Amino acid sequence: MDGKGVQQIDDGAISINNASYIRVSGLEIRSYDTSSADVTPIGIHVSGSGRNIEITGNRIHDMGTTAGQKAGGGNAHGIAVYGNSEAPLNQIVITQNELYNLRLGASEAMAINGNVDGFRVEQNIVHDNDNIGIDIIGFEGTAPNPAQDQARNGVIQENQVYHISSYGNPAYGNEYSAAGIYVDGGKDIKIIDNDIHDNDFGIELASEHAGGATSNVEVSFNRIYNNSAAGITLGGYDEDRGRTENCIIKENTLTENNAKRLGYGEINLAFDTRNNELSNNNIQANEDGRMITNEFTQNEGNIVDFNHYSTKAQAYWMWKGEEFDNFHAYQSQTGNDRHSDLS
Incomplete structure (x- = not known):
């Protein structure tokens, strides 16, 4: 499906609305473009309510928005699932698709986004796009009932996500702010066995909306390397955001993130992180030596232990704004990593 010369509408090249038992498979979608900030082109768009929808083996590329800086950069998606009805979308499967060169x-x-209850995102390749790769979203007012306005009960597994960067995107200018995988207000999600590299951030768990929380997310057995900023970041990027709570970060391999020396640790805790567990991760820093960074004091109940640290140079940790270049001092003064080791 080639959108060249087609008049764009604010919807998908393929749209599924209030439907069930649908499979979209084996298609190529390209050149579905707009220069208007008032139009959001989408390769495949699922909305309303319904169940048992599969999006599998499609290739969506070289499409999107060319709206300029004055228009805020516009909006576009390769695949978008919007639960915007009182009844949820559930049993959504997105597997073995390739999404690339998207503006x-x-x-x-x-x-x-929104009232989506039950999904699987597996074995997709998402690369070379100018904003976030995979995003699970809540609290944006997508669902009519605020109590249901969170995507939830999902698995993100065995995906490859790389070369995701907002740098040069007209909506962001020269910011490195795009995550490979982002949970922004979602809950009850597993992020397992993904390969995530050369993005701005590797994995981000946060809520952009004050009062909202990303919660009960397990991040495990992922390989996260060579991202420009943090490999994993939790919490809001400023004090006007929501919180991250009851998440488990375990048995991941983080290698030489903070590649652009932006001041982040391999793992970063930002604003309002509560009762999260970071354990049994294999963390190898680059020559900057930044292991864990945490500038904000709004941090309570987090457990950090049984991690394995290594670095090519002096190792650093920051906790509640205090920086440590001595592992034993960091352990004793923060209570973190009492059973961890440094090599």
Whole structure:
């Protein structure tokens, strides 16, 4: 499906609305473009309510928005699932698709947003896009009932996500702010066995909306390396955001993130992180030596232990704004990593 010369509408090249038992498979979608900030082109768009929808083996590329800086960069998606009805979308499967060379403006290559209860995102390749790769979203007012306005009960597994960067995107200018995988207000999600590299951030767990929380997310057995900023970051990027709570970060391999020396640790805790567990991770820093960074004091109940640290140079940790270059001092003064080791 080639959108060249087609008049764009604010919807998908393929749209599924209030439907069930649908499979979209084996298609190529390209050149579905707009220069208007008032139009959001989407490769495949699922909305309303329904169940048992499969999006599998499609290739979506070289499409999106060219709206300029004055228009805020516009918006576009490769695949978007919007639960915007009182009844949820559930049993959504997105597998073995390739999304690349997408011009996304302020939006994401793949988005699952609102009243979506039960999804699998598996074995996709998402690469070379100018904003977030995979985004699971809540609290944006997508669902009519605020109590249901969170994508939830999902698995993100065995995906490859790389070369995701907002740098040069008209909506962001020269900011490195795009995550490979982002949970922005979602809950009850497993992020397992993904390969995530050469993005701005590797994995981000946060809520951009004050009062909202990303919660009960397990991040495990992922390989996260060579991202420009943090490999994994938790919490809001400033004090006007929501919180990250009851998440488990375990048995991941983080290698030489903070590649552009932006001041982040391999793992970064930002604003309002509560009761999260970071354990049994294999963390190898680059020559900057930054292991864990945490500038904010709004941090309570987090457990950090049984991690394995190594670095090519002096190792550093920051906790509640205090920086440590001595592992034993960091352990004793923070209570963190009492059973961890440094080599």
